[in-house]
Amino acid sequence: MIKQKIITDIINIFKQLDYRYKEPVIVEIPNNVEHGDYASNVAMLNAKSNKLKPIELAEQLAENLNKKRDYKSVEVAGPGFLNFRLSNPLYHQVLQYIHEQGTNYGASDYGQKKKVLLEFVSANPTGPLNVVSARAAAYGDSLYRIMNFTGFEPFREFYVNDAGNQVDILAESIELRYRELHGERIIEFPPEAYHGEYVRDLAIKLSVSEGAKLFHISDKDRLERMKNFALDEIHLMQVESLRRFDVDFDNWMSEKKLRQEGILEEALSYLAEAKCTYESEDAVWFCSSKYGDVKDRVLIKSDGNPTYLVPDIAYHITKYQRGFDIIIDVLGPDHHAHVLKLKAAIRALNYDVNKLEVIYLQQINIFDQGEKVKMSKRAGKIVTMDDLIKEVGRDAARYFFLDRKPSAHLNFDLELATKQSSENPVYYIQYAYARICSILKKAKKEKISLRNFDTGLLKKLNKNDEFRIIKHLMTYPDILIQAAEHREPHRLATYILELAGMFHKYYSKYKVIEDKYPELSKSRLYLIHAIKQVLASSLHLMGISAPEKM
RNA sequence: GCCCCCGUAGCUCAGUAGGAUAGAGCAACGGUUUCCUAAACCGUGGGUCACACGUUCAAGUCGUGUCGGGGGCGCCA
Secondary structure, eight states: HHHHHHHHHHHHHHHHTTTTOOOOOEOOOOOGGGGOEEEEEEHHHHHHTTTHHHHHHHHHHHHHTTSSEEEEEEEEETTTTTEEEEOHHHHHHHHHHHHHHGGGTTTTOOOTTOOOEEEEOOOOTOOOOBHHHHHHHHHHHHHHHHHHHOOOOEEEEEEEEOSSSSHHHHHHHHHHHOOOOOOOOSSSSTTTTTHHHHHHHHHHHHHHHHHGGGSSOOOOHHHHHHHHHHHHHHHHHHHHHHHHHOOOEEEEHHHHHHOOOOOOOHHHOOOOOOOOOETTTEEEEEEEEGGGSSEEEEOOTSSOOOOTTHOOOOHHHHHHTOOSSSEEEEEEEGHHHHHHHHHHHHHTTTGGGEEEEEEEOOOOEEEEEEEEOOOTTTTTTTBBBBHHHHHHHHHHHHHHHHHOOOOOOOOEEEHHHHOOSSSSHHHHHHHHHHHHHHHHHHHHHTTOOOOOOOOOGGOOOOOHHHHHHHHHHHHHHHHHHHHTTTTHHHHHHHHHHHHHHHHHHHHHOOSSSOTHHHHHHHHHHHHHHHHHHHHHHHHHHHHHOOOOEE
16 A cells, blocks of 8 residues: 555656656565665656656655655665655554454455456376375465455366276276276286276275176176266365365366267367368377467377367367456476467467466475485375375465475475474464464453554554564565466465564564553554464465464 | 476575565574563574676566576377
């Protein structure tokens, strides 16, 4: 709010002086406190177009800004920066504002109600969710919450690949284990089959309910039966894992259903209409190289089956047809080759390719006691999402996944995540929250209430440490907008760690409740209450709990 | 060969939409508790922002190239 006010003030003076200016006008908090509370480079950026030297323009602006009483001072510095120092009452107003807004503080209409489709996790329903899915879940869900809070209208979707080759292999894997259970000796378990323990568990479950009955129906029917059974079971497993992680979806889009609706044929006919397909070597090809791909791709294999590209194109057509303004795909790092083909199709069909944003989450290495944990999907040796949550807890898992920007590789240190000390940022932050709660509890016991708080007392807050905290609190809405705009929830993690640090320092330096100074105590309670609010808000947006005591 | 990501303190990483003297945590060393939770705080040291060139009043940030690390490139999904 303060930042916006400064921007508005600057623009008004430009208009008043009849000078030109470029949008956006940039105001930021300088990292050097000697450069004031806020600084702007407008004079440097707009000097040329007004045929002035940067310093001259800056001085004229400063002169007019200084006529306002809100600023303690506006100075020209360096090559033409404007340095703003806020008056104390302005700080105190911010604090009041935070209290008035309550849990809504930080919310904005920045997103202008744009409809956003957020597709994430979308793991194959052929096994338990792994740590990569866990990262995607933490990332996608947090981004959803942040976008929701900043005025977008996001929609969470999980695409279930419950059709196609992989699923057939799953059915065959179950079949083999099922036979094994009924006494047949399986000499060789094929390498492409699913080897995980859960496959055997599913076969056992099926055996318990059906016995040997399934041998009496046709092979085709039996496989179909096993497929559907396994898909349902694994889907439920995944939903449960996600729920334990406090991640939910608005829609689970089934590939099978899309296929049943004939949407694959539709997609193919659209591509044919756009004259983008041709036949060669018994296959149907898509001339994707005309639309930015490195080479053409097969749509229908020579055996008559569609490649995975077709349902994917079809699925994305539905994304466009459903009228989203922004379409975000959160993918693993191994998909960028795939995205070239997909984008080619979108161009060929004349949809706006700029609406589609692909976020690549980079890979994860799990470290245990300093050793990298080796994972092999084929051998079924993976660290599952459930394992991880069991090991380190939901809060730590979510924090560590959000702490890194999506494009960075992530090293997950199991030891660190479970440590209960200052080395572990999750505890550091939660402890700050718990400490505040504890102080507020004490205040309640001593019958100090913030109800009917006289804001005139806020002038008691005059320490630099206090102003610094308020300054940090007032950037919260900006941080959220940036996190939403850049699709980078980790900015929030960085922010909150800093806020927690500020509080811990403040706590050890000053006493909040001092019996001798009731007015000061009240003012400080008012301050830490605002910190508590922002901590609670940002923890919630990251999907991390805020414990009242630890 | 082609494509994607990364390269900032001993380690793990931030660094806002290009701004002024590059930050935090951990590790190391030294200190702090009759007091609202020591899961905390204070102090000290530590850097050619991989390298080169370019764009600009201004580059860790943008562009091109080089080097180094990781991942991906089937009529598999």
